[in-house]
Amino acid sequence: MAVKEPLAAIVGPTATGKSVLALHVAARLKAEIISVDSAQVYRGMDIGTAKVPPEERVGPGGVPIAHHLIDIADPDEPFSVADFQKMARTTITSILQRGHLPMLVGGTGLYYQAVVDPYIFTPMPGDKKIRHNLEAMAQKYGNEYLYAELQKVDPVAAERIHLHDRRRLIRALEVYLMTGKPISAALEWRRKQESPYRLAAVALTMPRHKLYRRIEARVDAMIAQGLVEEVRGLLKRYDYRLPALQALGYKEIGAYLRGEMGLAEAIELLKRNTRRLAKRQLTWFRRDKRLYWLEVEPNNIEEMAEKIVGYIAEHLDINVQ
Template identity: 80%
Template sequence: MTVKKPLAAIVGPTATGKSAIALHVAARLQAEIISVDSAQVYRGMDIGTAKLPPADRVGPGGVPIPHHLIDIVAPDEPFSVADFQRLARETIDSILQRGHLPLLVGGTGLYYQAVVDPYLFTSLPGDKKIRQHLEEQAQRYGNEHLYEELKKVDPEAARRIHIHDRRRIVRALEVYMMTGRPISAALEWRHQQETPYRLAVVGLTMPRPQLYRRIEERVDAMIARGLVEEVRGLLARYDYRLPALQAVGYKEIGAYLRGEMELEEAIALLKRNTRRLAKRQLTWFRRDLRLQWWEVDPVKMEEMAVGIANYIARLLDINVE
């Protein structure tokens, strides 16, 4: 019988305090953190992704906590969930070889699930003529036209792909036109297989009014820290239509910098879109019945971290510092 590898995770909606709690948990469990955030993989996208600065990646007493899969690609470099799955699983193995516990932390549900569950990604070569035709359609009629076509032939893929992510929309339609089958079939959930890991997974949540207040405060703090300047610098180097720059925070501030709206309107839109993101994240993670949910009390974060660390240690039969 194959012995499963131990793996812990702290996931949940944005602004629930995952990063802060994870630092305490990692320190107590001798864990190394693997970010499961689809925007934190990009270099130069720091403020808008709430990326912890390197100096802050420390536990109680200033103990450094290694963080992985942050700042690994430029915003204009292709990066897929299959790439993330491969890198994350390699990182998990290297952490275990060092005698430490891998701890997934973040809010991107698909990235998390691609690691912990037996998703199989199948590769398929492209067709240059089909892709060129689809690109011409997008140029002529806009992303919305192609997105509506995708919703007809592969609603599951359309649900996963942002309407402004032209590259992935084109790829999904290309696969369908080549094979007659949806690209979502290439992301195959294999029910006959089990996860390769011995899991201890925690979800963080809080009452919605409290979460929404924290989101508004976080957005205001991002603006004060220089989010507008960060986005301005990125747009000076990269095309605003890149999938990376359609992330929440970058899309709205980018629209302001292009003169499409006033700053106050962009900030209000950013807060609304972040609330909607949190709701989608919670819906995604609620489907995973393995998660042990903890309601966050901001004034008892350290106490919660101790409880979560003890819970993980008990499930995985490991020692607590």
């Protein structure tokens, strides 16, 4: 039996401090970071996705830490989870060939699982008639109708798919109507399969009220850093209806710039939607029993980093100097 390649990960909900902790951990473990964020793949979307600026991608003592799968597509380029999986697995192999440890860092649960679990993206042929009917119903009654129908036939998938994600709602219903089986059944099968990697994964969490305060402070900081100007620049170049520009932060500020709401309302909506995202992320990652959960102590980064280093080193049999 072939020896599995080692893979580390730091995942969890937004605003828990994954990026900062990862820099400390990567420096100790001689790791390279692979971003697991569905929005950070896009160029020009920097402030709203909380990318670590290139000049700050260093660990303690100024040790440079390589980051991968950031800024690899323009917002108007099609980019799927299957694309991400292929690129991430190729990157993992190349990092190992350099004698370094690959470390996934981020909060997009589907992207994370597509890498660490045996996801096989063999597209099931669609049914144009079914899809057309579902799209017509969505136009007539709204996403709420699709969501209610999905809750009836596949409540597990409904829990994972956001009300506003019409494309995925339609796809989940299409699969059910074509096969008579919920799309979530395939996800459950994947979860029961063995990972292709020797995995050591840490998930960060914190008390809900503290996390929500951090989320609100982060949104305020993004506005101060120029999020409105960043979105304005993107909307001059791209159609606001592009999937990339429906990402958190870009959708809300875009609505403000189109005159659909005031700035204060857009900011409050962004805070609310970010809190909801964090809740969904926690729900997603809680299902993965392989994760080692660690409560974040923001004022004790070094000690937390040591705990993560110790856990990863022990599980991957790595000597830490």
